[in-house]
Amino acid sequence: MKKFARIIGTGSYLPPKIITNEDLEKTLDTSKEWIVTRTGIEKRHIVENQSNCELATIASQNALKAANISPKELDLIIFATTTPDKIFPATATVLQKALGASCPAFDLQAVCAGFIFALTTAEKYIKTNSANKVLVVGSETLSRIVDWTDRSTAILFGDGAGAVVLSSDLNAGILNTKLLSDGNYLPSLQVNNNYINQHGFIQMSGNEVFKAAIKHLSILALETIKENNITVDEIDYMIPHQANVRIITAIAQRINIPMDKVIVTLKDQGNTSAASIPLAIDKAVRDKRIKKNNILLLIGIGAGFSWGSVLLRF
Ligand SMILES: CC(C)(COP(=O)(O)OP(=O)(O)OC[C@H]1O[C@@H](n2cnc3c(N)ncnc32)[C@H](O)[C@@H]1OP(=O)(O)O)[C@@H](O)C(=O)NCCC(=O)NCCS
Numbered sequence: 581m582k583k584f585a586r587i588i589g590t591g592s593y594l595p596p597k598i599i600t601n602e603d604l605e606k607t608l609d610t611s612k613e614w615i616v617t618r619t620g621i622e623k624r625h626i627v628e629n630q631s632n633c634e635l636a637t638i639a640s641q642n643a644l645k646a647a648n649i650s651p652k653e654l655d656l657i658i659f660a661t662t663t664p665d666k667i668f669p670a671t672a673t674v675l676q677k678a679l680g681a682s683c684p685a686f687d688l689q690a691v692c693a694g695f696i697f698a699l700t701t702a703e704k705y706i707k708t709n710s711a712n713k714v715l716v717v718g719s720e721t722l723s724r725i726v727d728w729t730d731r732s733t734a735i736l737f738g739d740g741a742g743a744v745v746l747s748s749d750l751n752a753g754i755l756n757t758k759l760l761s762d763g764n765y766l767p768s769l770q771v772n773n774n775y776i777n778q779h780g781f782i783q784m785s786g787n788e789v790f791k792a793a794i795k796h797l798s799i800l801a802l803e804t805i806k807e808n809n810i811t812v813d814e815i816d817y818m819i820p821h822q823a824n825v826r827i828i829t830a831i832a833q834r835i836n837i838p839m840d841k842v843i844v845t846l847k848d849q850g851n852t853s854a855a856s857i858p859l860a861i862d863k864a865v866r867d868k869r870i871k872k873n874n875i876l877l878l879i880g881i882g883a884g885f886s887w888g889s890v891l892l893r894f
Contacts, residue, residue, distance in 0.1 A: 582750070584751070584752055585714070586746065586748075586749035587744045587861075588745050589646035589744065589745040590646055590744050591639045591743045591862055593636075593740065599626050599738075608729070608734060610731045620824065621735065621850045623848055624738030624848075624852075632661060632664065632720065632741075635720075636675050636717045636719035639741035639858075640715055643862075651681035654679075654713050655684075655710075656710075656713075656715070657715045658686060658698040659687045659698075660694030660698040660718045661720055661853075663853075671719075681715075690854075692821050692856070692883070693882040693886040693887050694853065694880075695855070695880065696888040698717075699716050699878070703754045715744075716858075717742070718854035718856070719854065720739060720740065722738065722782075722853055725780065726782055733782050736824075737850055738851065740859050742858025742859040752873070754890060754891070755892055755893060756804060756890070768785045768788045770883060790824065792881075798830075798835060800889050805835070810875070812835060812836050815841065817874060818876075818877045819879075821856050822849065822859075823856075843864045843869070844860075870894055873894065877890075877891050878892070
């Protein structure tokens, strides 16, 4: 019998400290108008003393509560992050202990596409009967790898965590997944560290990333729609990775989906990398836009480049 992986609970958490565009004007050669016009971002949340795992723990507890299951019922934890608290152990195992879970737990690194890659991996575990309940987390403390003197990157990023609980379901859930990677893009977006200089910062050719993101995500979204024999009208919400509102509107135009069917959180959160999609899902679930049985199209792209889509019935 066909088995689906279905989202049964969502949760998120943003650290309390907020940095506004006005704050950035004081330290960088920029203006609040430039930032909001070019990116759609007005503010972002930034950690002070909290670790990435602490953000992930609160988001996960919220997701488990919404799913109405206990941590002991989890069969697997997948933690998508680019900013693990340590090189080892995996932040996922620290999260496992913090939650009081006892299942296997691992980190997954696909930068801003991390949540899409993690959700896809979790779905395969459920579909092959290797797990019944899986916690998928996207959580980041990107503020720790941002060069706060570089106006071309410091304006973009924020910290936060989002989580979903997946459960096997005989009726509906994740309908299709697609993952892609192309390592030729390494120079366009990377952290300039190595094992000698451990603490690096984000380096980015913004305009190259901008154009590639629109191109690859539009093509991928159109292919996903076509291969699944659905029309754009059947999609209730598209939830893209939140990098730049101009990237999101350009993709929406190309696939012909109205913006009121696109979940956008950039204004208040900036780009939270692997956390941005689960944060957006949780926001739209809690404000009751996303409802049970809605068809959702998730799309994300990040450094590597790696990109992917997940089509699901909520
Ligand atoms: C970074 C980004 C906002 C820049 O916007 P853009 O329209 O592409 O702007 P450009 O990079 O072409 O720069 C235009 C000018 O603005 C300047 N500029 C860059 N950042 C600025 C800032 N914060 N304030 C004011 N001016 C700025 C540039 O120096 C450049 O000046 P010049 O014309 O004198 O050389 C945009 O490219 C972007 O969002 N890219 C994608 C980033 C991303 O999503 N990364 C993560 C992927 S997961």
